Amino acid sequence: xxxxxxxxxxxxxxxxxxxxxxxxxxxxxxxxxxxxxxxxxxxxxxxxxxxxxxxxxxxxxxxxxxxxxxxxxxxxxxxxxxxxxxxxxxxxxxxxxxxxxxxxxxxxxxxxxxxxxxxxxxxxxxxxxxxxxxxxxxxxxxxxxxxxxxxxxxxxxxxxxxxxxxxxxxxxxxxxxxxxxxxxxxx
Numbered sequence: 366x367x368x369x370x371x372x373x374x375x376x377x378x379x380x381x382x383x384x385x386x387x388x389x390x391x392x393x394x395x396x397x398x399x400x401x402x403x404x405x406x407x408x409x410x411x412x413x414x415x416x417x418x419x420x421x422x423x424x425x426x427x428x429x430x431x432x433x434x435x436x437x438x439x440x441x442x443x444x445x446x447x448x449x450x451x452x453x454x455x456x457x458x459x460x461x462x463x464x465x466x467x468x469x470x471x472x473x474x475x476x477x478x479x480x481x482x483x484x485x486x487x488x489x490x491x492x493x494x495x496x497x498x499x500x501x502x503x504x505x506x507x508x509x510x511x512x513x514x515x516x517x518x519x520x521x522x523x524x525x526x527x528x529x530x531x532x533x534x535x536x537x538x539x540x541x542x543x544x545x546x547x548x549x550x551x552x
Contacts, residue, residue, distance in 0.1 A: 370541065371538075371539035371540075371541055372539075373536045373537065373538055373539075374424065374513065374536070374537045374539060375534060375535075375536055375537075376511040376512045376513050376534070376535055376536075376537055377511060377512045377532055377533070377534055377535075378509055378510070378511045378532065378533050378534075378535050379509065379510055379511070379519060379529050379531075379532050380507065380508075380509045380529070380530050380531040380532070380533075381507065381508050381509065381510070381519075381522050381523070381527035381528060381529050381530065382505050382506065382507050382508075382527065382528060382530050383495070383505060383506045383507075383526045383527045383528070384504070384505050385526075386495070386496075386499040387492070387495060387525060387526045390489075390492040390493070390495070390496055391488040391489045391491075391492040391525075392489065393489055394484070394485050394486050394489055397452065397453075397484075397486070398452065398453045398454065399450070399451065399452055399486065400450075400451040401448055401449070401450055401451075401490075401493055402448060402449050402451065403446065403447070403448045404447045404448065404449060406441055407440060407441075407447055409433055409436050409437060409440075410549075410551070412428075412436065412440055412447070413428070413429060413436075413548060413549050413551075414456075414549060415449065415456065415458075415459045416428045416429060416474070417429065417545065417548075417549045418456070418478050419458055419459060419474075419476035419477065419478055420474075420476060421545070422479070423476070423513050423514050423515065424513050424537050424539050424540075425474070425476075426537065426538065426539060426540045426545075428474075429540060429544075429545060429548040429549065430540070430548070433551075440461075442465065444463075444464050444465045445461070445462070445463065445464075445465075446461070446462040446464060446497060446501075447459060447460070447461045447462075448460055448493075448494075448497065450477065450481070450486075450490055452480075452481050452484075452486070456478070457477055457478050457480065457481035457486075458476055458477030458478055458481055458490060459474065459475075459476070460472060460474060460475040460476075460490075460493075460494040460497070461473045461474040461475075462494070462497060462498055462501075464498070464501040464503070466503075468503055468504040468505065469503050469504065469505050469506070469507055470498040470499075470501050470503045470505075470506050470507070471506075471507045471508070472494055472495075472498055472506060472507070472508040475490075475491065475494050475508070476515075477490065482515075487517070487521065488521065488524075488525070491521060491522070491525055492525060495525060495526070506527075508522060508527060510522060511535070511537075513537060
């Protein structure tokens with residue numbers, strides 16, 4: 366490990382779908398200063414920051430390996446919907462919807478930073494992501510999670526109406542700290 370090379374991690378990915386909007390949305394937590402803002406042409410450095418701070422513990426690395434042109438081509442599409450959660454005025458999480466498939470909206474990324482977890486915000490935040498996905502009028506909303514994600518992710522998705530439809534094994538290639546730093550801190 367001194368050479369910065371990290372061992373690959375085998376994971377099980379679970380694919381989930383929802384075919385009808387939920388009957389109710391979880392209520393906004395009270396007595397909290399919360400804002401959920403839709404981005405427009407999110408700066409690449411801010412998207413990478415969110416991806417790193419939300420996904421570091423869970424090995425969200427694919428986006429961090431993209432160069433500027435590849436990342437911009439994906440996240441600056443007119444139909445991409447990226448919303449940032451703020452708690453007490455500071456970034457606390459985000460979700461990223463891909464509504465460009467003909468009948469499906471994919472909840473591509475959803476997560477909160479560590480300082481925002483365990484405060485009763487996650488259920489409402491996921492409900493807001495689901496409502497945003499259904500606002501595009503798809504036939505289904507899809508999401509995937511894996512065995513590296515937060516242990517509450519799969520049960521929460523299911524509680525809010527997603528049902529597992531498939532599983533597969535994949536290999537995650539962790540980012541060494543130097544490569545992660547170079548991605549997040551690029552000029």
